[in-house]
Amino acid sequence: MYALVDCNNFYASCERAFNPALRNKPIAILSNNDGCVISRSDEAKALKLPMGAPIFKWDSFCKANNILVFSSNYPLYGDMSSRIMKILEQFTPDIEIYSIDESFLEFKGFENHDFKDYGNQIRTRVLKWTGIPTCVGIAPTKALSKVANKIARKFPEQTKGVYVIDSDEKRIKALKWITLEDVWGIGRGLQKRLKAKGCKTAYDFTQLPDDWVRKSFSITAWKLKKDLEGISKIKLDEVEAKRAIATTRSFEYTYSDIDNIKERISTFATSCAEKLRKQGSSCHVIYVVLSSDKHKKDLQQHRASRVVNLPYPTDSSLIISQEAVQSVSHIFKKGIKYKRAGVIVMGLVPTNNHQLQMFEHENPKHKPLMYTIDKLNEKYANYKVKLGSQDLKRTWKMRQERLSPRYTTNINDIIVVK
Known part of the structure; x- marks a missing residue:
């Protein structure tokens, strides 16, 4: 079985973890140099603040709707991500860090485990130790764990943040629910070609003949199809040295x-x-x-x-x-x-x-x-030793007029309990 653990609105959640006054309030996080919106809380999404919105055009909208806007605090986000990944390693040694806020976990030798309970343990420990809410999707393959995670995120009341696809009935129901646009690994080009064949959902994709998929697309598309069918073909990526x-x-x-x-x-x-x-x-x-x-x-x-x-x-x-x-x-x-x-x-x-x-x-x-x-x-830390040709005071010069404190990476920003 595989799990996908995804942090909910990660950047916004990191800000809330150290400032409880931000909870239940609309939050937006900006890109480098305070350019455009790259992360939103659910409350900001409900107010229709679009992803990628240039802040100079939407600043008045944010003020009118009381949306709190922050500069990207990458040292804080990176440190919180590292802490979460170390917690996940306690549940299985087989882990693939997919991005700053999500990881795939593979469970080998867990045949007799209650995966719903195990997913709840993961979610509870991450929340208790870091203050970051997560959703956990568990399924027999990586692609299906992505689908399970979307269900957990979409229906928090019913799933409590954890959803397990552990039967063919659940798998088919999930695939009929999720559209091609929301399937991990299906880009715009493949979407267009699949829609031309009459496919609207992930289930439609799995009903295409294997030979035709391999011949018409690629081995990657075929592996994705088999993964969605519950036959594991996409394995955890091994860390490789970069070529550039x-x-x-x-x-x-x-x-x-x-x-x-x-x-x-x-x-x-x-x-x-x-x-x-x-x-x-x-x-x-x-x-x-x-x-x-x-x-x-x-x-x-x-x-x-x-x-x-x-x-x-x-x-x-x-x-x-x-x-x-x-x-x-x-x-x-x-x-x-x-x-x-x-x-x-x-x-x-x-x-x-x-x-x-x-x-x-x-x-x-x-x-x-x-x-x-x-x-x-x-x-x-903080690059104390530099070359003489560098600015000794700063590493990355960015416009960050709305920056929150670096609570976990700067001794001067540590919270003082009175």
Whole structure:
């Protein structure tokens, strides 16, 4: 059996966990730089605040309807997500973290368990230990656990947040209820083609001949069909090393001076290098991109990129940052107001197993230096040790005018009980 554990309105729930006065009130969370709505509480959804709404257009609507709007507090959300995932690991060792707010769990050797009760235990423990409400869907396959989770979320009064598909009768009833648009793994292209065959629900999809599905679509679509039939074909994903690592961000304001842009690129490059070291990889290629604000049509537009091929693989923040900063100096144009930049490292190889060069190699002092920096930053957090080319006060410069305290990641924001 598989379970999908999904946090309800995760970002809004994180805000409520530390501020009980927000409960039962409409809440909206904004994207980077306070751009658009990316998360809403059920109360905000009931008021018809759309997902993706640009806040500058909907600000008056939010004020008129008493919708409380917050900047994205990613350090808080990330820490709360990590705590929840550690709790889920107590229920089974087989877990796939699917996103920041949901995970698949596989139950091997649980044949005699009462899964309804087990789902309630999961939900109760997460709520008690973190204050985050969840819904749990349990079924014989991953795809069906997604369906079960939607039922638990849609009908909270009847399901109490937990629904188990443990019979063919329940499976067929659920598949006849859920539309193609709501089936996990069926995108717009596949929806269009299935509707042309007369399919409206997930059940209709399962009634198509296997051979025709494999021939007309793909092996992935066929696996999804079998999963919906209760035959497990989609397994838990194993964690694999990334083939490329990217750090791209929009600036809090537009920049037209090279110094500010160099500082941002240095920070992005350092982030990529840290991620390389974390997964034990080194890169051969650095790709730097810089672009103006495409939404401001009245301003002169410019988008450029540059590729750097390194003579040897490296995971050193010093080298990657230096090369990235030099690259952005070449593509920068005076008079342009830049809004976004990014650094991508590619051509990844294992750090402890790659082809050595005879005449060119990395300074041997970099490895112990990077190790020491990582350990210090891990111990003291908030990136206390940085390169001289970075802003020593901030890592990510974003407009966050409605930011809540970082209750669990900043000692100065910890709640004081009086």
